[in-house]
Amino acid sequence: MGDKKKWFQLDLGLNKKQPNAGTCGCGKTSGGCGSHAAEPPKTGHAISSAEFDAAVEQELTQETMVGQTRKDGFQQVFDVKMDRRSAFRKLTASLLVGAGAVHTSCSVTAGEETKEKAQLDWEEQFKGNYKLMTEEEKQATVDRLVRSYQLRKKENIKMTATDASKDVLFGYAFNISKCQGYMDCVSACVKENNQDRNSEMQYIRIHEMKDGEGFKFNEADDNYYHEVPAEGHFYMGTQCFHCDNPPCVEVCPVEATWREEDGLVVIDYDWCIGCRYCMAACPYDGRRFNWSKPEVPEEEVNKNQHYLGNRLRKKGVMEKCTFCVQRSRSGKDPACVEACPTGARIFGNLLDPDSTIRWVLENKQVFRLKEDLGTEPKFWYFMD
């Protein structure tokens, strides 16, 4: 592969020299100093196909176990690993918020609250683009949003602004042989990501296709209400593919959408102007627009939120799948992966050579949709 590529190509770091693999302490890059002799030759991945199935199986049972002993809100907030600095920062922020809450709840004059609301709204209206904010500014807007929610709904939410970790590139694989069209992923996604219930917005579409006719999306049904799996059909799910060369990002006139370091394509809902150019540019039907004010019943709101992920949206902005950034960046699988009863959905770090997703990419016959467009999706399909 030449250095100059005529088109964009997804870089999984496979061709990069591993700093410890090629060179050794003696400084030589080719063998001869003797210290390489002890290293066992690399023979790809250690897991076999049977072990892979077992791993998927195990993951599934683990999930159900987790489901039985679900953490309550208190644990969700406090069972978070963090370093001292961020702990201090969070403590200070929550103290401030708490003090504010105590203050307002004890205050006799409601005018204070209205004033604070107005102040928060003003600052939110004229804040900058999240992508360009400093750490402090990011935390400040998160605190404002949390406080604003508290003032409005008298409920506390937890919102994070976790940045991408180094050496992480998220990828997704979909097993067409396994999917039975149960759509548990769709409902889990709606719940997790606080999507508008009125318009029944869904990020995931499951296409029901006829056996023996190949992938005929135009003849597929993506809005079925019958019992599944239907005789003589197979199922294929689509959502945002988090392209490595995303056309939607290129076209946004205000840089309200961008690709994060870990490969997630995200939107700053507060910076979006709602022109829907990205929607026209997406070849995968991955983006959704809030045509009216999104409504989520208070008791159904997922209060574990991320600024770039499932926080509540407003009217007139774009939104899309973020591979559940609020979950994936804290080491969990996206809701769709967790909810899938068949194990058709695989998610993981593409840069980790021992991840399941890497095993799938290297051992299965994988393909992607519309590869000719040069978008380099990080979403692969495969069959058993």
Place this chain on the structure above:
Amino acid sequence: METVRAFRSMVKDSLGYITHGSKTYHIWMIFLTVIMLIGMYCYSIQLDEGLSVTGMNDRVSWGLYISNFTFLVGVAAAAVMLVMPTYVLKDIDFKQAVLIGEGLAVAALVMCLAFVVADMGGPSVLWHMIPGIGVFNFPNSMLAWDVIVLNGYLFINITIPLYILFRHYQGKEAKSKIYVPGSILSVLWAVGIHLVTAFLYEGLQARPFWNNALLGPRFLASAFAAGPALIILVLAAIRKFSEFKIENKTISKIAMIVTVAAQINLIMLVSELFKEFYAPTHHSESAYYLFFGLEGKTALLPWIWTAIPLNILATVLLTFHKLRNNFKVLYFCCFILFVAIWIEKGFGLIVPGFIPGPYGKIAEYTPTWIEIWVTLGIWAMGAFVFTMLAKTSIGIELGKLRYKKKKVLESETA
């Protein structure tokens, strides 16, 4: 100081001038105001409830607003067809027509910007697009380019006529050394605004119907047919309702431009149809939907089958000198050509781009009444702006508006 005083006096005079006029003039302005008010009311509903009150949805995410925007960019660009011969080639025939043309460009641009704003989900955060305060995705986003070229073109088209009219108002000759470079710039700029607007669609690999190298040139050809066709109609109206003299020769020359542009446009249409239907591929489905309908979904058929015959009829009629030189036929041709291109470059271009969707889903689009009224309101606003601009410039050109009642220049009456 004298200049400032003169300018203030011009603004005051023209305000007085546009608020006075014949009965027909008043009825016309009241009529436009009523439509604008209805449009504003409908827009307030849209602001309140969101874009869900329009016919657009996640499958067809651009509709009537963006269609009209695209078409009007063409109308705005067409003013150049008059600017070029008058200012640059010193063809005196067009002198009167050119101020009208530039006024039309300004009105069209105002409408363009209004349509874009009407289409936005969050008009309150539009300041994000202002370079300096906001973040501007330049040069990656074609929409960012479009904002720059449209506003630049608006600026040019306001300043040049303003300079000329201001000089005439003071009873002085406009210096060609000042306005000719501006005019040359506006000529290049006009091609730019239309090409950039075409690139907005052309650059999307997701939409094969738009991702087509002929889109840009075809935009230009159709614009240079529809724009001057509208100018001819407007000149005809001005000739009828004011004392402003427009010679037959001027109209005939513009008619020539319309004819050539319409012929080129027709050739390109044939080329496009050939490509889509001779060896149809997956990418021809949008064209199939537009012309024949897909899976029984045929919402655009009446539109496109109105547009194509009108387009052909107008082009054929215009091609014959005898018919073209008969003004009754000419006006008729201009009207049907304008309507045909409005359908073709508006609805017929934007909506099929989304149908079928990325995965072949066919969801049709029908504008709602709210959307239609907002659209009509914006058109009324354009007509309102244009009427005011045209009335003022005619007033100054005829010498009715003069600073300290200076006499009319001889060169103007010629």
